[in-house]
Amino acid sequence: MERTVEEHPLEPFVPANAVLLMLGSFPPKRERWSMNFYYPNRQNDMWRIFGTVFFGDKNHFVSEDGKAFCESRIRDFCRDRGIALCDTAAAVIRHKDNASDKFLEVVRPVDLHTLLGRLPRCRAIAVTGQKACDTLSELLGVPPPAVGAWTSFAFDGREMRLYRMPSSSRAYPKPIEEKAAVYRAMFRETGLLSE
Numbered sequence: 001m002e003r004t005v006e007e008h009p010l011e012p013f014v015p016a017n018a019v020l021l022m023l024g025s026f027p028p029k030r031e032r033w034s035m036n037f038y039y040p041n042r043q044n045d046m047w048r049i050f051g052t053v054f055f056g057d058k059n060h061f062v063s064e065d066g067k068a069f070c071e072s073r074i075r076d077f078c079r080d081r082g083i084a085l086c087d088t089a090a091a092v093i094r095h096k097d098n099a100s101d102k103f104l105e106v107v108r109p110v111d112l113h114t115l116l117g118r119l120p121r122c123r124a125i126a127v128t129g130q131k132a133c134d135t136l137s138e139l140l141g142v143p144p145p146a147v148g149a150w151t152s153f154a155f156d157g158r159e160m161r162l163y164r165m166p167s168s169s170r171a172y173p174k175p176i177e178e179k180a181a182v183y184r185a186m187f188r189e190t191g192l193l194s195e
Contacts, residue, residue, distance in 0.1 A: 003093040003094075003095070003105075004093065004094075005091050005092070005093055005107050006026075006091065006092050006093070006094065007090070007091050008026065008027070008087060008089065008090050008091065009027060009030070010027065010036070010037070010038065010087075012084065012085070012086040012115055012118070013037070013038065013075070013078065013084055013085040013086065014084045014086075014115070014118045014119055015078065015079045015082060015083070015084060016121075017079075017082040017121060018082045018083060018084035018119045018121060018122050019082045019083075019121050019122055019123055019124065019190060019191065019192070020082065020083050020084065020122065020123075020124050020125075020126060020190050020192060021084045021085075021086065021115070021116070021119060021122050021124070021125045021126070022038075022083060022084070022085050022086075022125075022126045022127075022128060023085075023086055023087055023088045023110070023125060023126070023127050023128065023132050023136060024038065024039065024046075024085075024087045024088070024127075024128045024129060024132050025087055025088055025089055025104060025128075025129055025131040025132045025135070026087050026088075026089045026092050026104055026106075027040060027087070028040070028041050028044075029094075034067065034068035034069055035068055035069050035070075035071035035074075036071060037069075037071045037074060037075065037085075038085040038086075038087075039069075039168060040069070042067070042068065042069070043169075043170055044168050044169055044170070045058075045168045045169075045170060045176050045179065046128070046168035047061040047062070047069050047074060048061070048062070048176055049168055049176060049179050049180045049183050050074075050077070050183075052176060052177065052180040053180050053183050053184045053187060053193065054077075054187075054193065058176055060073075061073055061074050061077075081192055082121070082192065083192065084119055084122065086110060086115060087110065087132070088106070088109060088110050088127065088131070088132045088135035088136050088139075089104065089106045089107075089108070089109060089110065089131075089135060090108045090109060090110050090111065091106075091107040091108040092104045092105060092106055092107055093105040093107055102131075104131060106131075106135055109135055109138075109139055110139075112136075112139055112140075113156075116155055116156070116158075117156075122158075122160070123158065123159070123160055123161065123190070124150075124160060124161045124162075124163060124186075124189075124190045125160065125161070125162050125163065126163040126165050126186055127162070127163070127164055127165065128165050128166075128167060128168055129165075129166075129167035129168075129169065129172070130167065133145075133164050136162065137162070140153050140155075140162065142162060144164060145162060145163070145164040146164060147164050147165070147166055147182070148164070148165070148166070148182045148185070148186075149163075149164060150162060150163045150164070150186075150189075161189075161190075163186050165182060165183060165186060166178075166179045166182050166183075
């Protein structure tokens with residue numbers, strides 16, 4: 001059976017001041033989106049993790065009616081903090097009609113060289129799940145770090161860190177507070193959180 005190749009529907013979000021690049025795997029199907037940005041599914045907890053870590057409020061980036069994330073607030077926050085976002089896959093085949101990484105086949109990975117070339121201040125990459133970690137580790141030729149840990153690598157003369165973060169998907173069964181603790185440590189180490 002012929003499978004459809006899906007091209008990534010979003011442009012990389014690359015603020016010029018970005019010191020951290022966060023890479024997921026690939027967005028869910030469009031009908032699951034609550035905004036036109038990264039981690040758009042209301043059932044994904046990434047923006048609740050961000051709200052918990054930076055504002056002590058998991059609903060900080062949730063719209064007042066609770067039905068969507070506030071895209072403009074998220075974009076402004078990431079731009080102000082210096083956080084870039086993209087995914088490790090530029091094109092995929094979904095082997096099941098869902099967002100599960102388990103059924104995603106990466107047809108073409110992200111062009112990391114071009115992406116990092118647009119982020120001259122970036123010194124760390126955080127991958128947000130197993131598929132993203134596997135894809136990027138293969139691209140870089142480095143062993144994947146354990147969840148919550150990092151490994152160093154060199155890229156065009158830059159010393160960089162690759163962080164392996166817990167998945168923000170609810171399919172990864174950990175409470176938001178536990179996931180947020182791991183993200184909090186990474187944000188501190190990268191200088192994005194000073195508390």
